[in-house]
Amino acid sequence: MRVDELDYELPPELIAQSPAERRDAARLLVFRRATGEIEHRTIADLPHLLPEGTTVVVNDTKVVPARIPIASPKGEVLLLERVDGNTWIGLARPTRRLKPGGTYGPVTLHEHLGDGRWRLTLAGEPDGETPLPPYITAPLADRSRYQTVFARDPGSAAAPTAGLHFTPELLAGMTVEHVTLHVGLDTFRPVQVDDLADHVIHGERYSVEPSAWARIQSAERVLAVGTTSVRTLETVASGGQLDGRTNLFITPGFTFRRVDHLLTNFHLPRSTLLALVMAFAGEEQTRELYRLAVTERYRFYSFGDAMLLL
Helix, strand or coil: CEHHHHCCCCCHHHECCCCCCCHHHCEEEEECCCCCCEEEEEHHHHHHHCCCCEEEEEECEEECCCEEEECCCCEEEEEEEEEECCEEEEEEECHHHCCCCCEECCEEEEEEEECCEEEEEECCCCCCECCCCCCCCCCCCCHHHHCCCCCCEEEECCCCHHHHHCCHHHHHCCEEEEEEECCCHHHHCCCCCCEHHHCCCCCEEEECCHHHHHHHHHCCEEEEECHHHHHHHHHHHCCCCCEEEECCCCCCCCCCCCCCEEEEECCCCCCHHHHHHHHHHCHHHHHHHHHHHHHCCCCECCCCCEEEEC
16 A cells, blocks of 8 residues: 555644543544445444444553653653653654763653664653644643543553543443553654555554453454554454554554454544554545545544544
8 A cells, every 4th residue: 555545635724723622522423334324423422323232442541741841952852652660762852962871851861763762761750741743733721631531551652532532421331441552653653655565663562451351352342442442452363462562553454353343533644543444444435534524524633523433
């Protein structure tokens, strides 16, 4: 698959700059793959849309305050992944003006790993700013809105955004299981090569409790909330351990072994996330759904609306 097949036109005003006033008030584009039927609903309708016997799987990772400003040279460090103790992998800029062994505020850089990535140590726990995506330019009044209500395991540099729509009341009306995948840069990094087969994912840490996996395995149907839940479930379903790293890159032609339904936000062009959605819903059908979402003025990206693929 060529990366230009992941392009689409999006009016800039449809990029959501703030979340819906109430999490479950976001709009929901529903597509039934078996019949081609399309509905326009809201997230609050989700329990009534799922087939009986569906288990909902959410990613309970927690976003850390990972964006740490540095004063001289003026720049920042974005923590991507804790390696061990106070050792992290992070993005630092301006990389060319930074030196191994240099201390910048609470951060000491040790080894440049390429592509702006450094092995570093952090004094204390992360205490920076919320790492909002660059397309969100409006300030975030309430940092909890870039955190799911079920977040409990700190470790992500970005939120699993499909999960941002859920409220405790909504969760109470469904059968829910938790997995954990700590979201790193690779989940959102644009594809820089012409052919998707040449794109390399560095991998992200995940874990699933044995009791949760047993219930997921035996579930009649599974709804994955977000692409990170999909990658975790499909990694384990294809023989992966319950705790490890995954570099699973899902593209059209992939065989899904455990995910039956998908709830997902609308993703950036030329992203691995959009390739995953195309693998699940079909390439041309996904393009049609995105064109419809633009026509119907759905809100896109992290704070935007969602799509339910049944």
